[in-house]
Amino acid sequence: MPDGAAELKRMAVAPQARGRGIAATLLEHAEKPPRLSGVSGARCASLVISS
Secondary structure, three states: OOOOEEEEOOOOOOHHHOOOOHHHHHHHHHHHHHHHOOOOEEEEOOOOOOO
């Protein structure tokens, strides 16, 4: 990953909390510190498992 970039390794939301916009809110908050510190880019690898 290039210098000045950020990476979110993993994020999970409990099954009973899904569908409420919680993951979007968590991601929004996780993005703020890197943006404010001048990070040039970010990446997040995600895996969706349905049960």
